[in-house]
Amino acid sequence: MPSINPNNANAKKKQKGGKQKFNFNFYWIYAIMIGLFFATYFYGDKTPSKEVAYSVFEQALNDKCVKKLKVISSKNTAEADVNVACDSCVKQIFGADFDIEGKKSFKIITYYGSLDEFSKKIDKLRSENVFTGETEYKNGRNYISLIIYTVLPIALLIGFFVLMQRRMGGAMDGVFSVGRSKAQVFDKKKDNKITFKDVAGLAGAKQEIQEIVEFLKNPQKYTELGGKIPKGALLVGPPGTGKTLLAKAVAGEADVPFLSLSGSDFVEMFVGVGASRVRDLFAQAKAKSPCIIFIDEIDAVGRARGKNPNMGVNDERESTLNQLLTEMDGFGTNSGVILLAATNRADILDKALLRAGRFDRQIHVDLPDVYERKEIFEVHLRPLKVDETLDKDFLARQTPGFSGADIANVCNEAALIAARHNGKAVGKQDFLDAVDRIVGGLERKNKIMTVEEKRAVAFHEAGHATVSWMLEHGNPLVKVTIVPRGMALGAAWYLPEERQFTIVEHILDEICSLLGGRASETVFFNTASTGALNDLERVTKQVYAMVAYYGMSKNLPNISYYDSSGQYDFGFTKPYSDTTSKNIDNEVQRIIEEQFERAKKILRENEDGVRQIAQILIDREVLFADDVKAILGERPWESRGEQLLKDSEKK
Numbered sequence: 001m002p003s004i005n006p007n008n009a010n011a012k013k014k015q016k017g018g019k020q021k022f023n024f025n026f027y028w029i030y031a032i033m034i035g036l037f038f039a040t041y042f043y044g045d046k047t048p049s050k051e052v053a054y055s056v057f058e059q060a061l062n063d064k065c066v067k068k069l070k071v072i073s074s075k076n077t078a079e080a081d082v083n084v085a086c087d088s089c090v091k092q093i094f095g096a097d098f099d100i101e102g103k104k105s106f107k108i109i110t111y112y113g114s115l116d117e118f119s120k121k122i123d124k125l126r127s128e129n130v131f132t133g134e135t136e137y138k139n140g141r142n143y144i145s146l147i148i149y150t151v152l153p154i155a156l157l158i159g160f161f162v163l164m165q166r167r168m169g170g171a172m173d174g175v176f177s178v179g180r181s182k183a184q185v186f187d188k189k190k191d192n193k194i195t196f197k198d199v200a201g202l203a204g205a206k207q208e209i210q211e212i213v214e215f216l217k218n219p220q221k222y223t224e225l226g227g228k229i230p231k232g233a234l235l236v237g238p239p240g241t242g243k244t245l246l247a248k249a250v251a252g253e254a255d256v257p258f259l260s261l262s263g264s265d266f267v268e269m270f271v272g273v274g275a276s277r278v279r280d281l282f283a284q285a286k287a288k289s290p291c292i293i294f295i296d297e298i299d300a301v302g303r304a305r306g307k308n309p310n311m312g313v314n315d316e317r318e319s320t321l322n323q324l325l326t327e328m329d330g331f332g333t334n335s336g337v338i339l340l341a342a343t344n345r346a347d348i349l350d351k352a353l354l355r356a357g358r359f360d361r362q363i364h365v366d367l368p369d370v371y372e373r374k375e376i377f378e379v380h381l382r383p384l385k386v387d388e389t390l391d392k393d394f395l396a397r398q399t400p401g402f403s404g405a406d407i408a409n410v411c412n413e414a415a416l417i418a419a420r421h422n423g424k425a426v427g428k429q430d431f432l433d434a435v436d437r438i439v440g441g442l443e444r445k446n447k448i449m450t451v452e453e454k455r456a457v458a459f460h461e462a463g464h465a466t467v468s469w470m471l472e473h474g475n476p477l478v479k480v481t482i483v484p485r486g487m488a489l490g491a492a493w494y495l496p497e498e499r500q501f502t503i504v505e506h507i508l509d510e511i512c513s514l515l516g517g518r519a520s521e522t523v524f525f526n527t528a529s530t531g532a533l534n535d536l537e538r539v540t541k542q543v544y545a546m547v548a549y550y551g552m553s554k555n556l557p558n559i560s561y562y563d564s565s566g567q568y569d570f571g572f573t574k575p576y577s578d579t580t581s582k583n584i585d586n587e588v589q590r591i592i593e594e595q596f597e598r599a600k601k602i603l604r605e606n607e608d609g610v611r612q613i614a615q616i617l618i619d620r621e622v623l624f625a626d627d628v629k630a631i632l633g634e635r636p637w638e639s640r641g642e643q644l645l646k647d648s649e650k651k
Contacts, residue, residue, distance in 0.1 A: 049079075049107035050094060057110035061125055065089035067133040069122065071115070078118065081133075082106040185259055185288075194252040199245060200379045201372030201404070208233070208363050209246055212338060213254045216290045230360035232328060232339040234298075236346040237365030240405030243342035246365065247294045250340065257288040263300030266320050274301065274320030282327040282337065289336035298341040302349045321350060328358040367403055369498060370396045376404050380411040387427040395431055398478075400496050410434045436493070441486020449489070454618060456521065457482045457490045460531055462613040463520025464492040464513060465623070466606050467599050469632055473509035480613070480623040489531060490617075504552050507542060512595040512602075514539050519599035520610065539595075543588045553587040556580070606632060 057080065060066055065086035070079045082090060090106060112118040125131040196206055215222060215229045222229065235243040251258035259281065266274040285291045301320045328339060341359070343349065353359065368376060373396040381392070399407060413434035418426040437443070449457070461480050468474035475494035482490040499506070518532040546552040549562040561575050574581065603610055609632045616623050 049109060051109045052093060054110050054112060056093065057108060058121075060089055060093070060108065061122075061131055063089055064130060064132075066131060068136075069131070069133060070136045070138065071118065072138050076111055076113075076115070078110055078112055080108050080110075082108060185257055185284075194245070194248045196249050196253055198379075199242070199249050200375035201368045202242065202246070202365060205235070205246060205363050205365050206249075208361060209250055210253070212292075212340075213250060216254055216256050216292070216336075216338065219290075229336075230338065231357065232341065232359040233361040233363055234346065234354070234359040235340065235342040235363050235365055237344060238367060238403060239344050240403035241365045241367060242404050243344075243365050244296055245404075247296070247340055247342060250292060251294070254292055257285075257291045258294065259285060259288075259291065260294045260296070263295055263297045263302070266301050267317070272316075272319070274316060275323035278320060278323040278327055285337045290338075291336065292338050292340060294340040294342075296342050298353075299343045299345045299348055302341075302343070302353050304348060304350045321353070325350075325352055325358065328353075367401060370400070373399055373402065373407060376407045377411070380408050384411060384415050385425050387425045390426075390428055390431075394428070397495065398432065398435055400498055406438065409438060413437055436485070439493075440488065440491055444484045447484045447489075449484075453489070454482065455614070456525065456529060457531065458614040458617040459520050459524050459610070460517040460529070461490045461492050461617060462610045463516040463518075463523075463599070463603055465516075465613060465628055466610050466632065467516030467519070467602050468492070468494065468509075468513040469628055469635055470602050470606065471509040471512060472636075473506045474513050475510070477625045477628060479625065480617060480628070481621060482617050483621050488534070504546075507546055507552070508591075508595060511539050511542055511592070512599050515592070515596045515599045516603070519596060519603055523600055523603045523607075524610070539592060540588070543591050544584070546591065547584050547587045553591070555587055556583060 057078065060080060060082065063086065065082050066080040068081040071077075072079070082093070093108060094106065122131065122135060126135075196210060199206060212230065212233055219229060235246060237243055247260070251260065261281070266277050281293065285293050301317055301324065303317070303321075305318050305321060339359075346354075346362070354362070374392050377392050377395050381390075395410075399410065402410070410431065411434075414426050414430040417433050417437075418430045421430075423430065461482055465477055465480045468477060475496045478493040478495050480490075480492045485491060514535045517535055518528060521528055521532070547556060549560055551558045551560050563575075576584075612631050613623060613628065616627060
């Protein structure tokens with residue numbers, strides 16, 4: 001898989017003078033408002049008060065219950081502090097149930113009609129020596145209360161709407177922007193620093209991708225001979241092989257605008273939004289032509305139509321796909337716009353999307369081979385402090401079937417393991433432990449196992465190791481362990497050969513090796529355990545594939561019921577009869593039984609070796625290929641191969 005040189009992200013720049021920029025948060029206003037409210041509530045005037053009629057207020061004055069009077073002319077109100085000693089007056093105004101114990105003062109409020117008449121009334125009571133308290137006249141407003149309870153809520157409401165409008169992109173870009181494309185436009189000079197030099201492996205895929213970039217850089221080279229620039233290219237491959245990374249390299253290499261988005265960006269809960277976003281996307285691309293559009297995980301909108309009809313209703317996803325098909329190669333023209341897309345599920349895409357004229361090219365991004373894995377390791381080992389004696393070829397050979405993402409994970413795990421062990425550099429054993437960690441799971445040495453369980457696991461793994469060692473097409477053994485990892489209680493680690501195709505003997509030997517664990521339980525304990533579940537699952541799938549897909553069985557030869565496109569044109573679920581189904585089951589049972597008896601025969605012939613391997617596993621928990629070689633000797637087919645090689649050299 002392609003890979004890049006990982007760099008640390010740039011730190012945020014500080015403002016001049018070493019001070020960071022002050023970021024205003026709108027929610028602070030709400031906090032200030034709540035604080036002011038509590039301040040006025042807890043620290044304001046807590047004197048018991050009551051609004052009364054003017055007649056009641058006048059009666060309190062006549063009864064000499066008022067000791068202080070405040071007249072506010074702007075509000076036509078009068079506030080009177082009631083004398084605590086006047087129990088009858090307080091009970092009359094606040095009620096008979098009012099508790100006056102501990103209260104120092106009370107307040108009553110009333111509205112008067114005319115300030116002149118009210119002043120004359122007060123002067124008369126003062127001249128008659130009825131009211132002898134203080135009188136205070138005020139002509140003003142409580143501006144703090146006015147701001148808190150009137151102006152501030154309105155200002156907060158206006159500010160809230162302004163903030164929401166800005167977040168939604170303005171008045172016209174708010175609700176009405178839901179149908180606009182979410183594509184990100186990348187600028188080579190600023191946004192993307194990844195080029196084809198940063199991509200390791202996949203020479204064929206890079207060559208085709210580079211040619212598309214050349215189309216845009218120098219179109220006359222191709223068009224002057226009558227050729228046309230391809231309209232689209234589809235990157236197809238397993239997860240983690242670098243499809244998106246190749247697209248990033250295109251964005252870094254091309255001197256044209258690069259629009260990137262995901263297939264799920266077209267999906268929305270509103271009807272018609274997906275099609276609208278497709279139209280807007282291509283409208284942007286045409287305006288920036290020549291231009292490249294990249295849609296990652298296009299299977300989110302490109303699934304085959306008509307597979308799940310919804311009572312005749314036009315599905316929103318299908319409407320989006322129809323609009324995409326029209327924009328790619330419809331009645332209009334899209335000159336200068338190239339569409340790149342990536343998916344790992346090309347078999348479920350609509351046939352109309354894959355035809356020539358839309359996606360003219362399908363670029364397969366496969367798992368890297370041993371040489372490409374070495375290049376990827378070189379890229380990911382750059383930022384690590386590795387041991388000088390580390391062999392990169394060895395690492396590449398130890399990771400068959402790994403994608404570029406897996407290799408990046410191996411390098412990271414190895415660095416973490418080395419740091420955990422206080423190592424000064426990342427060494428060979430750290431990488432081997434990292435591979436074991438990723439493939440088998442976390443090692444659990446503290447898992448409790450009885451003596452019988454440990455012995456059963458040891459013989460089970462010894463059976464795998466012995467059978468695979470004695471078979472010509474068995475995978476080369478690396479080590480055997482009974483240390484629990486993940487959900488497994490033990491494991492036999494192999495280094496499978498990287499073949500381009502597989503023959504019948506390869507599959508049969510692999511099936512026999514997988515059955516070696518269950519066969520060992522049968523031979524040495526005359527029983528079976530649940531520890532062979534994963535082995536039996538893999539065996540069953542492989543044998544059914546042999547019979548129903550590859551046509552490798554004796555009774556059903558040269559027949560395949562596999563549909564590589566995933567799109568059957570028939571209305572039934574199985575493309576074979578019930579009789580054929582029974583024959584398939586019988587063939588599967590026959591092959592498994594033959595290989596099981598073959599495994600038991602190998603174990604009986606090497607009974608002493610199996611017991612020695614199992615005992616070493618019980619004692620040391622780990623056994624390597626050299627130990628197996630010392631017990632069982634060289635693999636028979638290897639010695640024959642070496643002899644044939646010597647004979648050919650003599651000739």
